[in-house]
Amino acid sequence: MVIEMSLVNKSFKEHLNKTLGKDIRYDMRKKDAFRDIKVELGVATKAEGSCRVTMGNTVVIAGTKLSIEKPYPDRPEEGSFSVNTELLPLSSPDFESGPPSIDAIEISRVADRTLREGRAVDFKKLLITSGEKAWTIFIDVVSINDDGNLLDASELAALGALLDTKFPKVDKNGIIDYKTPGEKRLEVDSMPVLVTVCKQGSNLFVDPLRAEEEFIEGRLSIGFLDDGTICALQKGGDAPLTTEEIKAMCALAAPKAVELRKLFNKGDKGATKKKR
């Protein structure tokens, strides 16, 4: 997603800008429309919870793994979670093997922030023994095919994986028995959803294709709670944003967050629902 600006073709960019002005995207969508999205839970059966998000040709999978750790000394009554994203070289010719790129780190951090500040999981409910033992949830998100908007897709998949998570059995010695699936489901208290709005020229639009991302000047990722409260922000791209633009971006994103959250409406196992 770090585009070498020198390689961006200005005349192609102007052309796209003109097209966007007529509210038509590279794939005929309107500026405020997401691609078809499919959300599938329970796709990786060895994980404690998993979710695959398919957004047009973009595919990401998130899976959770639980372990028992000692709580942080300053928070003896709490467990925790962390989000880690891998942009797999399998998913794009632009990704390389090796330690996480800054793009992967940004996605991890923004998804983590959205879920954490949105209080998706009450850390106190992860406590086993005060100051001694608490559950830690590792949420790993991987890209399978990158056709743009990995930010929103990754956060959505991470949320889906949490919704699908069940605690594994713990034996009497306090050792996790991963082989025996537990019955107790992780309680997810709220469903924070991330929507990224892109800016190119005077145009604002959501859910960019990979081919559109190349020309994006600025973006704002906004995390929303069920009631519309904003729980995370991340400005990206090189272009500065005016206050007016930020307001317009929020206004564009808010109803989209409601749409995305509805994908999980079928609730429990295998919540696969298509949306337009």
Added chain:
Amino acid sequence: MAYTKRHDGRKFDETREITAKVGVIKNADGSAYFKIGSTEAYAAVYGPRELYPSFLKDPSRGVIRCYYNMLPFSGMGERVRPGPSRRSKEISYVTEKALQPVINLEDFPNTVVDVYIELTETDAGSRCAGICAAAMALADAGIPMRDIVTAVSAGKVGKNILIDLDYSEEAIDDEPVADMPVAMLPRTKEVVLLQMDGQLSEKELADALVMVQKAIDKIANIQREALKAKFADGDRNVIGE
């Protein structure tokens, strides 16, 4: 207790259920999905493309590089830490050696073909599933190759030779267990990968290889059908140039 009946009701020479598909990763030059039981592999091929660093270039042909990787949430048990391990590096290496003999990159000097294998779920037999997926992805990418490559593991639990062990069979600890992944070229039955953990007599090895050949034929057909299925479209006929 002697292991005379498999826990999932399979016959000794019966593999788990297999699903195979190609073209699953749109960005890749070739890609495939291969699932056997609950071991699930994705493979993507990129190339031939320019090879860096330059000193790795071979001016007489293109080279192949394989990357086998278990995703953090793919295993029963603790999270797998991201990044290469000794195990994943060795498997990448033997996978490369298994695929190398069939591909011909003489028309692509100085280039590389990268093969990425990602395991989303593992229940034993993951290197074999990875090789099956990788071979299909290479074919899908249009890489010149004289055959596909097919892999399956055979082994022994107690006194019985059996095919395609799952994790719970591999992990039996009150009976002797051997696990032997094999990759073959299905047309000529040449062996391109052979490893074994455990102990086998020469006779048991020979018996296991016979069982492997039979399974390879079956799996190779599933791979071939998956490759052809990409081009199937109802009743419209296939045409020429």
Added chain:
Amino acid sequence: MSDVEVQQATEVAPVEIKRIVVPGEVLAEGMDYLPGEGTFRDNNQIIANALGLMIIRGRLVKLIPLSGKYMPKRDDIVIGMVTDITSKGWIVDINCAYHAMITLRDATAEFIPKEADLSKYFNIGEYVLARIVKVTSQKLIDLSLRGPRLMKLTGGRLFEINPTKVPRVIGKKASMITMIKEKTACNVFVGQNGLIWLNGNEPKGEVLAVNAILKIERESHLSGLTEEIEKFLDEGLKNL
């Protein structure tokens, strides 16, 4: 024609057999058949050397690939992006395993003075429609922009299909691409390397042209394609 020749011609009838085959598949048996492109002989058998469409025409067995990277050939017209500028000319990415070069001599019909700022002619990130004038055994590729239609591509949009599908997108005597251009009112250039540039006044016409070309890519091995695409375009135009 002598009697002998006539006899041979009737013995091996020029019947065409076509089907999708996979690497390692036995295509024909017996020494009567000859292994053509994409195939090889192993003793008595002719074997497929790639995934593709097998064609047996008379005695000849050959295989047309349905996937794979672009292999540069002299006189091909390709689309490429300038990635760097050196003292000798421009480095161009032509969407294959090797980069290509435009030398000062081949860049334009006009004279380029020694101290000229080369980015004024073609800058980094810009696309060109160029002809391959040389490919060495080690795949050093020279491009030229001297010739009719060859030029810098400005405005419009660019996308990619598999280069093996390019002949179908163009069609017999350019029939397919002409139909797409006329129906969608777009200007289209198809590079042999699978890069396609198009520019239209109406964005909806552009998307329709792109979708039609992507449909050809998916269905290139099927019969009745021209009719299918015509129907697709007409239906698309109705919905504009």
